[in-house]
Amino acid sequence: MTFVKTKLKLAQIADGDTLEVLLTEGEPLNNLPKSAKEQGYQVLSVSHVEGNVHKVIIQK
Amino acid sequence: MEEQKKKISLIAFSGDFDKLTAVFTLATGAAASGYEVNIFFTFWGLDAIKTEKGRAFLGKNWLTKLFGFMMGGLSNTPTTRFNFFGIGPRIFRYLMKKNNVATLEELVDAANALGINLYACEMAMHVLGLEKKDFIHEVKDVLGVNTFLELSEGGRTLFI
Numbered sequence: 001m002t003f004v005k006t007k008l009k010l011a012q013i014a015d016g017d018t019l020e021v022l023l024t025e026g027e028p029l030n031n032l033p034k035s036a037k038e039q040g041y042q043v044l045s046v047s048h049v050e051g052n053v054h055k056v057i058i059q060k
Numbered sequence: 061m062e063e064q065k066k067k068i069s070l071i072a073f074s075g076d077f078d079k080l081t082a083v084f085t086l087a088t089g090a091a092a093s094g095y096e097v098n099i100f101f102t103f104w105g106l107d108a109i110k111t112e113k114g115r116a117f118l119g120k121n122w123l124t125k126l127f128g129f130m131m132g133g134l135s136n137t138p139t140t141r142f143n144f145f146g147i148g149p150r151i152f153r154y155l156m157k158k159n160n161v162a163t164l165e166e167l168v169d170a171a172n173a174l175g176i177n178l179y180a181c182e183m184a185m186h187v188l189g190l191e192k193k194d195f196i197h198e199v200k201d202v203l204g205v206n207t208f209l210e211l212s213e214g215g216r217t218l219f220i
Contacts, residue, residue, distance in 0.1 A: 001088070001170075003089070004089060004091075004162075004174070005162075005170070007092040038093075039093070039094060
């Protein structure tokens with residue numbers, strides 16, 4: 001569902017805009033950047049926020 | 061070599077909370093990854109696409125209306141196990157919310173936002189006395205088996 005929500009938000013922003021996604025360690029962290037790249041989006045950064053929450057910045 | 065768009069079609073026969081959650085999780089996940097997704101709602105599955113989310117006397121005569129009332133709509137779907145007169149779904153919805161997993165209603169909304177093709181089974185509608193107007197407007201069409209088999213051709217099909 002993380003990627004589904006991300007995809008929906010990405011569809012709403014303009015080309016060139018960036019989206020910050022906060023997600024949890026494990027499956028979402030391992031797969032979301034990959035899926036985003038496969039769909040043609042640019043993954044600008046992946047960073048640790050705190051606990052098991054991470055941040056991924058994606059550019060359309 | 062021509063690359064065909066990935067396609068997956070789901071037959072949503074079950075009207076259970078857990079099975080419908082599986083249908084919509086698969087559908088939204090696939091759609092988010094670029095698949096063309098079709099869902100064919102038949103029999104119990106028709107509960108998921110009714111406009112009326114709660115219990116209502118939907119039907120053409122007293123018998124089908126009674127059936128419609130007993131079916132209950134999306135908000136009242138039972139779980140296949142541990143239903144305990146409706147407590148099961150409440151517990152599962154609570155657990156899902158607590159773990160930040162999308163609820164069934166959120167998944168249905170996501171399916172519509174992602175442009176997933178929703179179809180209603182003509183035969184089941186006829187038997188249950190339902191009409192197209194009883195369903196959410198996102199339902200693309202009312203189909204029979206053969207049309208569904210044609211449009212699912214070339215992709216995977218799952219029966220849930």
